Amino acid sequence: MKVRCKIWLDHAGKAFGEGPCELLRRVEKTDSLHQAAQQMNMSYSKAWNLIQTVEKRLGFSFLDKKVGGLSGGGSRVTPEGKEFLRRYQRFESDAKKVIERAYQKHFGNRLAERGRR
Amino acid sequence: MKVRCKIWLDHAGKAFGEGPCELLRRVEKTDSLHQAAQQMNMSYSKAWNLIQTVEKRLGFSFLDKKVGGLSGGGSRVTPEGKEFLRRYQRFESDAKKVIERAYQKHFGNRLAERGRR
Numbered sequence: 571m572k573v574r575c576k577i578w579l580d581h582a583g584k585a586f587g588e589g590p591c592e593l594l595r596r597v598e599k600t601d602s603l604h605q606a607a608q609q610m611n612m613s614y615s616k617a618w619n620l621i622q623t624v625e626k627r628l629g630f631s632f633l634d635k636k637v638g639g640l641s642g643g644g645s646r647v648t649p650e651g652k653e654f655l656r657r658y659q660r661f662e663s664d665a666k667k668v669i670e671r672a673y674q675k676h677f678g679n680r681l682a683e684r685g686r687r
Numbered sequence: 688m689k690v691r692c693k694i695w696l697d698h699a700g701k702a703f704g705e706g707p708c709e710l711l712r713r714v715e716k717t718d719s720l721h722q723a724a725q726q727m728n729m730s731y732s733k734a735w736n737l738i739q740t741v742e743k744r745l746g747f748s749f750l751d752k753k754v755g756g757l758s759g760g761g762s763r764v765t766p767e768g769k770e771f772l773r774r775y776q777r778f779e780s781d782a783k784k785v786i787e788r789a790y791q792k793h794f795g796n797r798l799a800e801r802g803r804r
Binding site: 571573575579580657660668675677 | 696774
């Protein structure tokens, strides 16, 4: 048995969680929302709408859009977006650790007992 | 903004979480799976199947079924089931507290900063 969890930030609805976090990390790496969406098997329009919702609910821009140019345009994560991503990742990593610790505290010995039967 | 989370125990699939916990607490109070299901606007067959799945995945019985009788039968939570429920509730309550603490640690000052702008 193991503990599982899904964590998200809420602000007038689901504002930020694992999905947007992964998508934006991929935009950071590729400088392209198109490529990031593709890597996650997500349609571009779904990815676009997701970012729109996140920006609206959190109240700041995650993407600087560059339109056109030789590269066909691209997207860069804004400095505020990068700062938020780092903060969220640290939070999520901490949260998963403390949940696992709480699980071990309450179920650790029970599992050991059952294992001995 | 606030943090939200969904926690569950997994053992070859979703084994136990908020839904079964609430259903079983209502069975404890009413000694009836029928009434417990009704209180949660859940069909009896859905509640029954949920308990079957939980029992199969966790490997022990949650309900002692009494069939027939003047009262039309009923269900009692087994001692092992009660012990598990208490343990799960303590775990869930702890887990929510530590997640909130992690959230405050990582986002508390950011929210205060934004509030001052």
